Amino acid sequence: MHRFRQAVSNVMANVATIQHSGINREKTTEGDPEKEEKYEYSRAEFLQLSSEEVAIATDIIIRPIMVPRDLSKLPWYSGYAEVVNAGKSKLNEDQAAARHMFINNKHSLEKTLDTSPGNGLLIKDSDQIPLTYFAIFDGHAGSGVSVMASRVLHTRILAKLESVYDLLANSSIEQRQFTRSGDQRPNKWPFTEKEMSVESLVVGALESAFVEMDEQVRKEKLDYHIPGGCTVLVAIFLLGKLYVANAGDSRAIICRENEVLPMSTDFTPLSERQRLQMVASTNPQLLGSEFCCLEFQKRVQRKDLGKKLMYRDQNMTGWAYKEVTEEDIKFPLIYGEGKKARVLATIGVTRGFGDHELKVHGTDVYIKPFLSPVPEVKVYNLFDRDNSEDDVLIMASDGLWDVLSNDRVAEVVSEVLKSFPPNDYKKYASAAQELIMAARGVLRLNGWRTLKENKSGSGDDITVFVIPLNKHTSMDRQSSMTESHDASPMSS
């Protein structure tokens, strides 16, 4: 117990210094370096960096803003920029991926598609359904898992979608409609898979791919050196809709004319309080003998025994009085304010991949049962209006949002995009670069300061995508699926 107290106070001391770190733990616990490395560290493929350039990109003194040298390597000339942190880790632990892909008909060789008139078949000239994929992985306690996820996750999502290829390819206009309902179940039950909406199938593919990806991380960690964990933010453009799947505290927003639409929820120890308390109250042994599940108005001390303090349990959103008992004097499950809040005094993120081996320092209390790989998926209908070329999806790791509000981000992007002539494909890259500049700021005697307000700039790794919303649908219009979309727009 004494040993544990010391560990916690060490951890608490770290909180003050490593403000932007997602995790509090000693470097020595980052997995077993004896094991072979399976996924070599690098930067995103589309950056096309040599190993010398990777070293420059991760220079924590200069902090250069990196953008792709060949903008055509990104789908639709989307904007991308990144910067390394100011010293909290040796490398940039953010990773990114972006690519056009195709959902293939696995049985296309064995099977002839029925293209007779009126059978509702929409794929005519090709067996392939186009899909465009973007992802940001924000690593912590090592870059192993973020690197692995950036190389593997899209293949798992694609495999899940290929398992429902027939249903997607043969879906009716009705099944492709936009529902905005959270829980998609056909009105009748039982039902056949052919009655299922496309949205249900894609959301289900993303949800199950995320969970299975995390299981793959667990397995590979047994044999290879894959330290740490990462948050996950994925956007896919598919069959006229944008799906944003988020597990962590990265964020996606849509900026369109004078409007900001949040496309994700930030999952943090504070926003996930009730879920975390639920896990702990259902299985109290997960807390060891060191932690207390309840939230109190303050850190409970021995001298509070028998007094009444305000508390909340997993069922409560409001507050009530509770008489403090011996049990309540333990260290709280969630401790700290704002960005410094930690689960089990250890970790500041609550969703994502990895961290399977992570324990509370000096104890046998595992963190993983409190973490979830499950994404929340939000859907946006790309056909519900004519998106202009300045309507964009912005995805970024928390390094950006710690310093800039949604509205400020929209403002920065809008200014850049407006300053370019129409159809200039470089505008998105420029906007992404400008966002990083606004969040990182410039190095002054008192550290990194933002240009506009001279506040503290972000010392975290920052990764940003700026993705035009009008390209997927115009691409589609040129494809074999033109007729159906033109005949009946998908807004319901």
Added chain:
Amino acid sequence: MHRFRQAVSNVMANVATIQHSGINREKTTEGDPEKEEKYEYSRAEFLQLSSEEVAIATDIIIRPIMVPRDLSKLPWYSGYAEVVNAGKSKLNEDQAAARHMFINNKHSLEKTLDTSPGNGLLIKDSDQIPLTYFAIFDGHAGSGVSVMASRVLHTRILAKLESVYDLLANSSIEQRQFTRSGDQRPNKWPFTEKEMSVESLVVGALESAFVEMDEQVRKEKLDYHIPGGCTVLVAIFLLGKLYVANAGDSRAIICRENEVLPMSTDFTPLSERQRLQMVASTNPQLLGSEFCCLEFQKRVQRKDLGKKLMYRDQNMTGWAYKEVTEEDIKFPLIYGEGKKARVLATIGVTRGFGDHELKVHGTDVYIKPFLSPVPEVKVYNLFDRDNSEDDVLIMASDGLWDVLSNDRVAEVVSEVLKSFPPNDYKKYASAAQELIMAARGVLRLNGWRTLKENKSGSGDDITVFVIPLNKHTSMDRQSSMTESHDASPMSS
């Protein structure tokens, strides 16, 4: 196992016949009739019925619509009406309660209130904070718990509010503001209870009172004959706000000029699928060896072994394929469509009080771990506009909503209220009566039929309140709290 199969098929047969019953089980399991009855059956106090009249009120052939003979017995001449079911149980298992109450300063004798200018103290002439309470309890498998809750719950809520009397009485205008935020925690932590919003305190009082009430039911069931369980819908008017706390499938809506605002969520086996699956997946032993936690597109048969079927687990809102294994052939945790959906083939409601002794027929599988007494609390600011005398809160048990949509209910009520001259206090009682009439319909050769559409009328117990929204604030304006409210309306 054979015995269980038979039980389930019996249960399934019942589903077809007892369409509106909240529960499927044999009468013989309704508690131990050897035990003493603690809460004698009656109808709501404000109806002032003799025991002969109670017998008439619960005549399942005539189904008379009951309204209070003395409308002044209800706060603000609110409308109330009820009707018994068409034969699914011997008695009307719905119960109701309504009353003005006061939150008292328990320490008022020992303590002098500081009324010096500028101290923010709002209660001047009186130590009492007025509170108006309405509640509907929809019982199942006996009326014991609904009767008990109608007599006891308000005292538990009052006790919880009295424990924070000082904080409520001394709250600043700022603390009384309307937040609409789900999770109310002061921005800084730690904090003192004096920094807490009134909303957080009232929501916390309701949440903890509901949980403790259910615990009291558990304890009293050990010694007394208190059969069954009940759903709970509570509305309280307090310090300029309306709080609606719901645990079950009763419903509250606000109808104001051309607008319907939902004030509750229906909690049912289908709407609570993920919570129920979470309970089961965290503690699989709760399912015995008979039930399967996953949801499939259809009832899984032995012949499906090895095939792929669409499924959802506790983490999924979308659907994906799964290869069927032996485990999946068990009876599903949630089975049935719409109103007929059941948890563990037994119960159709998922929140409320009671059911502690309830088991799946012929097994040792308890239902209670899947049920929750926790309410969802929604808050409405009564000062955000000038409510007219025709702006009302409508609360009703599911018997009403099974037959009438929110919009239809608003229409019926609006027609009645408009037909009365201004300030005629009888309008609310008339509206309530008209709602019951619209839902129950009239008895024809082919059973109870609605008047307007000649559809099947509700054969369930139906209970309705129609409560004017302008009375609490006008009452307040005449009270000692006038100045502060007039000086600064509470809308934020």
